[in-house]
Amino acid sequence: MNIIHVEEEVKEESIHYPRMSLKDLVYYFVIVAVLFFLFMWIGNWGNYLEPVSPISTSIGDLYKVTFILAGIIFSLFEGAIVYFIIKFWDRGRGR
């Protein structure tokens, strides 16, 4: 019980977080950029409504803002998943 208690008190500063190399960062952001491009392309770049009325224009603008923000969040998180899959793929080199 004491051992568990001591482990819980390990300070955050003492935890070693592996840093991403520049190459890893470049890979990650390339994946994010590709996913963002695909998201926007499939979604017709956020163009949902034809501007046939002032109201449809306003709704279309709101949709576009929401779509772009959703695209950014989607690509960041999905990009991380894809990056992790590629980075930590089991290539049979042992552990």
Add this chain to the structure above:
Amino acid sequence: MSVMKKLEWVTIIGAIAIFIYLGTISGILTYQLNTPQVAAQGDSNDNYITIKVIAQQFFWTFIYPNGTQSTVLHIKVNQLYKLEMQSKDVVHGFFIPSLGYQFDVFPNYITVMYIRFTQPGTYPVYCAQYCGPGHYTMTTEIVVTD
């Protein structure tokens, strides 16, 4: 504070900021959406023409100010219209996909909707509330002419 902790806070605060921003602009637009001022945006003439819309299973009837009736809505481009919609039987939904929004139409209650088209054309209208076995046939058109 470690880099990871900072990233965690950036994620939390960033998500909150995005939701506040989206909520604010959505709220303002939704609040102002169905007003003659927004519908007439960019046009100094915000005098509207009132057209009564009667919904019943399974068709729409439009009654113009001069008393004439039709099952297809004929309007002029760049003119602001006020639709006073009422149902004769059950709840219906007046949905114009080209505008991106709809209004429910109830019995014994007048739903007001402002529309103004800036481009001539023919725009489909669907009933967007299940109103009976012929619901899928309850369609019409808005014909916008110069």
